[in-house]
Amino acid sequence: MPSFIEAAQSQVGRKILTGITGLLLVFFIIFHLAGNLTIFGDADAMNRYSMILHNLGWPLWIARIGLILVFAIHAYIGISIWWQKRKARPEEYDVYSSKGGPSKQSLSSRSMAFTGVILLIFLFFHINTFALGDTETVIIDGQEASDLKTLVIETFQNPLYAFGYTFVMILLGAHLGHGIWSSFTSLTMKSKKLSSSIYSIGVILAVVLALAFIFIPLYIFFTGGCGGLISGYDCV
Amino acid sequence: MIPVRHAVTASTEKIIQPIEPTIMSSSDMTIHLKIWRQKNAESKGRFETYTLDNVNEHMSFLEMLDVLNEELIENGDDPVEFDYDCREGICGSCNLVINGRAHGPKHMTAVCQLHMRNYSDGDTVVIEPARAAAFPVIKDLVVDRSAFDRIIEAGGYVSVKTGSAPEANLIPVPQKKANQAFDYATCIGCGACVAACPNSSASLFTGAKIGHLNKLPQGQPEKQQRVLSMVAQMEKEGFGDCSNYAECEAVCPVGISISAIAEMRREYLKALFDN
Numbered sequence: 081m082p083s084f085i086e087a088a089q090s091q092v093g094r095k096i097l098t099g100i101t102g103l104l105l106v107f108f109i110i111f112h113l114a115g116n117l118t119i120f121g122d123a124d125a126m127n128r129y130s131m132i133l134h135n136l137g138w139p140l141w142i143a144r145i146g147l148i149l150v151f152a153i154h155a156y157i158g159i160s161i162w163w164q165k166r167k168a169r170p171e172e173y174d175v176y177s178s179k180g181g182p183s184k185q186s187l188s189s190r191s192m193a194f195t196g197v198i199l200l201i202f203l204f205f206h207i208n209t210f211a212l213g214d215t216e217t218v219i220i221d222g223q224e225a226s227d228l229k230t231l232v233i234e235t236f237q238n239p240l241y242a243f244g245y246t247f248v249m250i251l252l253g254a255h256l257g258h259g260i261w262s263s264f265t266s267l268t269m270k271s272k273k274l275s276s277s278i279y280s281i282g283v284i285l286a287v288v289l290a291l292a293f294i295f296i297p298l299y300i301f302f303t304g305g306c307g308g309l310i311s312g313y314d315c316v
Numbered sequence: 317m318i319p320v321r322h323a324v325t326a327s328t329e330k331i332i333q334p335i336e337p338t339i340m341s342s343s344d345m346t347i348h349l350k351i352w353r354q355k356n357a358e359s360k361g362r363f364e365t366y367t368l369d370n371v372n373e374h375m376s377f378l379e380m381l382d383v384l385n386e387e388l389i390e391n392g393d394d395p396v397e398f399d400y401d402c403r404e405g406i407c408g409s410c411n412l413v414i415n416g417r418a419h420g421p422k423h424m425t426a427v428c429q430l431h432m433r434n435y436s437d438g439d440t441v442v443i444e445p446a447r448a449a450a451f452p453v454i455k456d457l458v459v460d461r462s463a464f465d466r467i468i469e470a471g472g473y474v475s476v477k478t479g480s481a482p483e484a485n486l487i488p489v490p491q492k493k494a495n496q497a498f499d500y501a502t503c504i505g506c507g508a509c510v511a512a513c514p515n516s517s518a519s520l521f522t523g524a525k526i527g528h529l530n531k532l533p534q535g536q537p538e539k540q541q542r543v544l545s546m547v548a549q550m551e552k553e554g555f556g557d558c559s560n561y562a563e564c565e566a567v568c569p570v571g572i573s574i575s576a577i578a579e580m581r582r583e584y585l586k587a588l589f590d591n
Contacts (some may be wrong), residue, residue: 081591082544091519091557092547092584161515161557168449168516168556174350174363175416175442179512181423182574183566190514192559262560268585270578 094157099266101154102259106285108147109252113292119229123312124220126232131225155200162193184279188257195255202248209235232296233305233313242301246294253290257283345371345432348440349384351396354453357460361453363442373433377420378403378410380432397456403428405569408504411511412457413444418508418567426506426569446511450518450553461507463553467522470549471542474535493531500528500579502570509564515556520564522550523576530583540587547584 087093115133118125133140178185213235215226236242260282261275269275299307306315346369354361368387371380378400385395401407405426412427414420420430435441443457451459489497500523509520526546530539558577565574 082548082588084588087584087588090547090584091517091551091555092581095558096581096585161559165515165556165559168554169447170449171447173413173416173444173447174352175444177416178563179417179421179423179566181566182562184560184562185514189559189561258560265560265574265578266581268578268582270575270582272573272575 094161095266096268097153098157098161099263101150101157102263103267104150105154106256106260106263108150109256109289113289116293116296119232119296120309124218126229127218127225127227128220130228131220131223134226151200151203155196158193158196184258184261186258188254189262191254192258195251198248198251199255209241230313233300233310236297236300237304239301242297245297249290249293252293253286256286256289260285343437344369345373345435345437345439347371347380347432347435348438350440350442351457352444352453353394353396353456354445355455357452357454361456371432371435373431375432376403376428377412377414377430377432378428397454397458399458400428405429406504408506408569411446411506411508413446413511415442418446418511419506419569423566424569424571426504429569446507448507448510448516448555450516450555451507451510459507461505463555464505464507464518464521466553467518467546467549468525470545471525471529472538472545474529475537476534487533489533497528497531500524500531500572500576503528503568503572504570506569508567508569510555512563512567513556513558514561514563515559517558517564518550518553518555519558519577519580520568520572520574522546523574523578523580524572526583527576527579530579539583540590543580543583543587547580 088097115129118129213231215228215231217224218227261279264278305313346367349366350363352361353364366384368384381396381398388395399409401409405428410427411418419425419427421434422430445453445457445459450463451461454460503521503524510516510518526543529535529542562574
């Protein structure tokens, strides 16, 4: 009888953990996107949202530590699967192609390790730019808060950031395109009907999430933050 | 009435005309082959190219290789070693990777059931052995698949009453479960799932064996130990992880669904949490 740790490290355990952490990360991404979209709310919406999150106190720290753990487990297992794959086939085929039909091999599924690693590297830059970035102080509802909204708008006026983010969000869409369905399959989804529905829903969700994330930097870049959808930014 | 009888006679005559077998009208094809040659497990392999000018479209793929080998033997060369046994698609010996696909281009077809009519005159066909660390090449296209036997062995025994043959309907098996068990039991252990999986995972094979045995009432007392041991052995053999590519289902000559892998994961979790 394997211990819980041994079972978690087995090929079955690893896959189940990847599925659970993957789905948790999908929920986080949806939540994150909802936060991002507050930029299109009233003048103070985004800064108020950020202030409320910061004022949460210890629950925020629990969420942060939980997120770090989830990211770490997901990334660690993903990289170890890639590593084992290299060991399991030391000599590659001269010619290799998918047989199609029920196969789920696609650019999305074959590039999971690549897109995953890029997303992980991006995460550090992303936290450094926004969570740890320098912000002015603004007064919202009589309280001091960071002016995250101005930081976001000024960051995405830089083409490097606007198009860099766009590129990474395309990779996120590609990762989720296989990842959402794969998570359910790892969590022992058996029904063929359910599987094909989840696959379609997963791909649609991946595209919608990627487009929504991409819309913000590109909208800011092309309007300079002065478009009609964003209020309260001093355009000069 | 006479004209009618005449008409009948005429049509009968037409029907009994001997039908010329199509095999006589088919023309021979020229097929270029690029085949992996490897002297033994220790030596380094390489590709050799051959051209066959007399390939008939009705030949099976293995018969085409037989023709090549006859030519090689006549010329005093070493014939290409490949595994086969039944040539009826039921033994699972003949797994070859043809133009990058395990068992060739057709779904639910083993190499021995693949016919040369699927190729055209002048085609180049690349033939490689299944490539996986757990399936070392013995010679040319023959690989050692005893890792599969060891996974089966790890499954252990099934406790049954010995003695005289039991009454057939003594242990009722619900129809649905019997069908599911049979679907998984059709696995012929050819190793195409491993060959085609980008990760060289043996999850479909192991899942099918676990799913087959755990569905049936016989061997229920051992089911938890069986799944834990077989999964552990699969990993020990050096197969890769499953990344849900489902390529294994696409190449499986008997069409086993990846639901077998879900079955394995469920049984593993049940075994873990029941203890």
